[in-house]
Amino acid sequence: xxxxxxxxxxxxxxxxxxxxxxxxxxxxxxxxxxxxxxxxxxxxxxxxxxxxxxxxxxxxxxxxxxxxxxxxxxxxxxxxxxxxxxxxxxxxxxxxxxxxxxxxxxxxxxxxxxxxxxxxxxxxxxxxxxxxxxxxxxxxxxxxxxxxxxxxxxxxxxxxxxxxxxxxxx
Numbered sequence: 001x002x003x004x005x006x007x008x009x010x011x012x013x014x015x016x017x018x019x020x021x022x023x024x025x026x027x028x029x030x031x032x033x034x035x036x037x038x039x040x041x042x043x044x045x046x047x048x049x050x051x052x053x054x055x056x057x058x059x060x061x062x063x064x065x066x067x068x069x070x071x072x073x074x075x076x077x078x079x080x081x082x083x084x085x086x087x088x089x090x091x092x093x094x095x096x097x098x099x100x101x102x103x104x105x106x107x108x109x110x111x112x113x114x115x116x117x118x119x120x121x122x123x124x125x126x127x128x129x130x131x132x133x134x135x136x137x138x139x140x141x142x143x144x145x146x147x148x149x150x151x152x153x154x155x156x157x158x159x160x161x162x163x164x165x166x167x168x169x170x
Contacts, residue, residue, distance in 0.1 A: 034127065034129050034130060037129070041126075041127060042125075044061070044137055045057050046125075051063060051120065052118045052120050053069065053111050054070070054072065054073060055069075055120060063125070063137060063140055069104065073115055073121055075093060075096065077115075077148070079092050079093065080112070080116055080154070084158060086109050089112050090106070090108060090111070094106035116152075117155070120140055121140070121142045122142075122148045123139075124137075
């Protein structure tokens with residue numbers, strides 16, 4: 001419209017109506033996107049950007065693990081429990097991959113972080129916006145739920161320790 005006169009109640013009402021309408025449309029589009037993503041997840045595919053280290057979305061099979069990556073991911077979780085440090089875990093994994101000449105690209109420290117928090121490795125396809133478990137896919141379950149939860153607890157404690165400020169330090 002170009003111009004709204006704030007003093008004119010009709011202009012203000014028209015503007016509020018348009019804002020309300022825009023919000024309604026946005027919410028409707030968002031609900032549609034969430035429903036579509038759940039449908040894609042339910043089919044065993046990944047509707048969001050990058051899947052995760054060692055995972056691919058096959059056109060026919062859905063999300064699958066590349067050959068040889070399952071062992072590496074299991075070791076990432078085990079090494080993290082031992083040292084509780086993403087960088088040290090990434091270095092350890094890189095050394096194991098290189099010494100065993102596996103021909104796999106080692107994960108970076110950032111990728112190790114993503115591996116440790118990715119529910120796909122316990123076979124759970126979760127909707128990102130709602131956090132709802134849409135489907136379990138046993139074919140990609142690499143890490144036992146107990147080990148995954150243990151890592152989440154360790155990471156949570158580590159994050160909490162980093163944010164706790166000692167009064168003397170303050």
